[in-house]
Amino acid sequence: MDRDREIQELEKRLGISFLNKSLLNQALTHSSFSKENQVPDNERLEFLGDAVLKLVTTEYLYNKFPSEPEGTLTKYRASIVSDGTLAEIAGNLKLGEHLLLSDNEEKTGGAKRKSNVANTFEALLGAIYLDCGLGKARDFVIENLRAEVEKVSTEGYITDYKSTLQEYAQKRKWQLPNYKVVSENGPRHKRIFKVVVKIRGKIYGEGHGLNKKEGEQNAAFHAYNKLISEEKPNKANIKGLISKVRKRIWIS
DSSP, rough: OHHHHHHHHHHHHHHHTOHHHHHHHHBBOOHHHHHTTTOOOOOHHHHOOOOOOOHHHHHHHHOOOOOOOHHHHHHHHHHSHHHHHHHHHHHTGGGGGEEEEOOHHTTTTTTTTTHHHHHHHHHHHHHHHHHHHHHHHHHHHHHHHHHHHHHHHHHOSSSOHHHOOOOOOOOTTTTOOEEEEEEEEGGGGGOEEEEEEETTTTEEEEEEEEHHHHHHHHHHHHHHHHHHHSSSHHHHHHHHHHHHHHHHHHHO
C-alpha cells in the first residue's frame, strides 16, 4: 500500500496517469534491487527511452532551427541529452526518492547518483511511450527539456571542453589536467564510466559518459565552470574594493 501511494504521488508530480502501473514501477526498479528480489529491472525500458529521447529531441531541434546545419544540431542534441542534464531533470522530478535499490546501493548513495537517476529518467520515458504513446512522450520530453534547448541556443556551447581546460591551464602555466577513470557501472550495452580530473593536485570535476572520452569531456566541463566561477569576485570583495577607492579619493 505504501508503494501504491508513492506511485500515485509521482503520477501527480508528472501529470501523467498510467493505465499499467507496473510499467511505472518497473521504470523505477534498479538492477541491484531486481537481482535481490527477482523482479524485472528498468534496463530494457531505459534502452527504449533512450531511443525515444533522441528521436523527439532531434525532431524538435530540426523544426526549431531550420537554418542550422546538421553538425550544429548534433552538438545541440549532445549537450541537451547529456547525463548531467537528465540527472538534473530527474532531480527536479524527485525520481531518486522513488527508485527501488538494494540495501547496499542505497547506503552508498545510489538514489542520488547521477548515472542512476539519469538512467531512470530514460526508463520513465520508455514507460510513458509504451503506456501513453509517442504523443504523450513527446510532450513530456519537450516540457522538461525546453529550458535546456533555449539555454544552449542562446548561450552557445564549447565543442571541446578538454581542449578549453587545457588552454586555461597553459595560460596560467599550470601542469596539464590529469584524467582518471575511477569506476565503471551499468549494463553491458550501456556501460557508464566515471572520470575525475585533477588540476594542481586537486579534483576539480567529475563526469560520467558511455565511454572514457565522453566521461573526460563531462569532467572537463565541470572543472572549467568551477574554475571560471572561482575567478569571479564575490560581492564582499567588490564592496571592500569600492570602500578602499572611496577612502583614497576622500584623502586625496
